[in-house]
Amino acid sequence: MKNQILKTNLGKGVDGCYIPSHRFKTARISVTAYMPLEKATACPLSLACLLISNGCKKHPTPMEFSQRLDTLYGASLGTDTYKMGDTLAVRVGIIFAEDRFLPTPVAEDCANLLFDTIFEPDVDEGGFCEGNFIREQRIQIEEIEGEINDKRTFARNRLVEKMFEGEPYGLAVTGTKEETEALTRKEVYDAWQNLLKSAYFRISITAENPHDEVFEAFTKRLSDYNRDSIYTPTASILHTTEGEVKQISDSMAVAQGKLAMGFSCAGGEDAESYKSMVMIDILGGGPYSLLFSNVREKLSLCYYCAARGVRKKGVLMIDSGVEFDNMEKTYNAVLEQIDLLKSGNFDDGIVEASKLYIIGSLKGVYDSQAVTDHWYADRWFDDKLLSPEQLASLVETVTKADVVAAAQSIKLDTVYRLLGK
Amino acid sequence: MIKQIITDDRLGESCISALHPSGLKILICPKTEFATAYALFGTKYGSIDTRFRIKGEEEYTDVPEGIAHFLEHKLFESEEGDAFTRFSATGGYANAYTSFDRTCYLFSCTERFEENLDILLDFVRHPYFTEATVQKEQGIIGQEIKMYDDDPAWCCFFNLLCSMYSNHPVRIDIAGTVESIAQINADLLYKCYNTFYNPSNMFLCVAGNVDPDYILDAVDKALAGVEGVEIERGTFEEQKGVLRAKVEKEMPVAMPLFNIGFKEACTPPVKTLKEKIETDILLEMLAGKSSKLYNTLLQQGLVNDRFEASYFTGHGYAVEIFEGESSEPYKVADAILGEIERIRKEGINEEDFIRAKNALYGRNIMLYNSIERVASSLVSAVMGDYAPFDVQKTFEAATLKDITDRLALQLKPERMSISVINPVKA
Incomplete structure (x- = not known):
């Protein structure tokens, strides 16, 4: 069967997306709400997600809620918030075994449970119920503080924080510890209500058969809200690098240093961004990349040295774990690889290897319900909504000259170093 | 080759199970509705196999901690170049991992499965170690070890194993230590390879968009005439109770x-x-x-x-x-x-x-x-x-x-x- 999606407008600020998925044993329903990324949304909505994913009016405690999921044959309900350029995406989804594999059907109950979590959280006149609020507030604070446990993620986050200081993209998606501590249960409930009134919604179903009744049930519940003013994501503002390179470091009792480097580069949501995608992969994607083959394999400086791009912001980030004494050597080696890229002084075969790898990955997108859903959720507001196949066709056309041209825009912006004590 | 088809009607799945005359076990779960194919070629050899001999040898060989993982890294290299480069030319995503009791080499792909499988079956069976390439790897693995040294969850887990087990090598970190990997040389790597990378101790597991007949033929060609060995693993006296509470x-x-x-x-x-x-x-x-x-x-x-x-x-x-x-x-x-x-x-x-x-x-x-x-x-x-x-x-x-x-x-x-x-x- 040819991969395809069916996109439907379900009303003002609500779209439906059906992705036929005959190859899976499960069905997946997810609701993505798009909101502006700002301090007033990120922290309270992250906390609201924790609250609604652990209880609702009908099953108010985490124990009752979890037991309900168990009785639905291990259905899994999850929430997350993430940055989509300057937009905050809030996702609530449920995945469950398709009825044909179970002794008793669960699809309808799973859809109802998902909507109960979104529209009927356990609240009283003061907002989210106090006991639940205190527990989840503690958990969010522990999650924020626990970021330090994973030094690689910690270093990457510190780079983003400093590179985008004062900009929405520099905000932590969960907010800070202080912001979380200052929240009241009423403020969090109000933020959730505001999301229901003003977010742009996309409800997506990946299942063997269409479930139009799920779309209808969702819009019916949403019709209870006054949705006169709806946020619609616009193109993100691309990052620009001006002035001196920002140099930041922290010291900690660690065995290995971390080097994270942020660059501005061509990208964004324009029609040419696929060329940057190939360029970034050649720099630091697979084992054929310049960073892997030179900085890791030839110079033996590290176990990992990888590049990844943030399409919507027009930036690329490189990170590596290195000996403290090799920090500057690695820094210089990374810049040398970028010079090689800009000068076109690399093997033509790397371009073909990168294209083969990217095209192969794109062909596999439909092999995962979650990846397919994320693919469309992230591109929903692009001028042209590309399918993985369409992007693969564009990647196929990329030449070495395109890669070298895209590399000219790379400009070092911010460097973060995690040093020992 | 002994071959049987196992099915589960409720799940709607079937699997081909085969035993090659060389002793290699093969399991294939075709799922042609998917675009992806995923293959693992592995050996029952991991970090706990620190003492062994081939049946007939008098003495057990004791090897440095972390050598199974080191061998995994080195097997990607050959005299002509590395396996990653070969997979790059066919669009396969290649990787490998070592755990306590196994080492697996794998690839996934959505195109050219046959060529990728041939590369996998070839590079795993052709080791190439020199003192110079061994030395180069010590730098990379040294950084991998230090990365885990900073991972509190990993340290917490291994500290638990060390406090529970007094002798069993499960208490050893999979990658070893910077000191133990310094003792590894090309001869020791060949010794481990020749013991554990015999088809009789190995398996090939494949799932996804594949033709089982091609896989069985490819194995036949690659392993024709290879004879099995019998491995004797050293045993470790372990007390019932924990070492430390x-x-x-x-x-x-x-x-x-x-x-x-x-x-x-x-x-x-x-x-x-x-x-x-x-x-x-x-x-x-x-x-x-x-x-x-x-x-x-x-x-x-x-x-x-x-x-x-x-x-x-x-x-x-x-x-x-x-x-x-x-x-x-x-x-x-x-x-x-x-x-x-x-x-x-x-x-x-x-x-x-x-x-x-x-x-x-x-x-x-x-x-x-x-x-x-x-x-x-x-x-x-x-x-x-x-x-x-x-x-x-x-x-x-x-x-x-x-x-x-x-x-x-x-x-x-x-x-x-x-x-x-x-x-x-x-």
């Missing part, structure tokens, strides 16, 4: 991390699938997200949503592990012990049992959504010596009495050990 370490973490383990007797040394599944059900009832224990600790502010329990077992080791983050890890340990005692006295609640069993049953069905997870489940079947789809059948067959009987043999307070990673004091 607690171990603590300071690292830059926000709040204490804990691993609480219960050591289980291992006679015979390998747990059956039935024992593993029953333990999974027991731990789900005891400490899963729906359990009384988890929810009480959550309400008391003693754990967060990272709390979980799992069964860690292999040849000669078996531990039920409860892990998480807590400002009061010792109170969590007391609560776990209290709950185990309560269940022993009051018996297992039947409703809890049915709910846990249904949840795990459903989750296992979901496994078949992922080509990678299906292929990995085939590896587990080879390593555990059971047939594909037996997991689902074993879940269905488990009874309340089975779980009660299992509980009687496990989770003994006198065999408990706790490992804690505390925040560095200011």
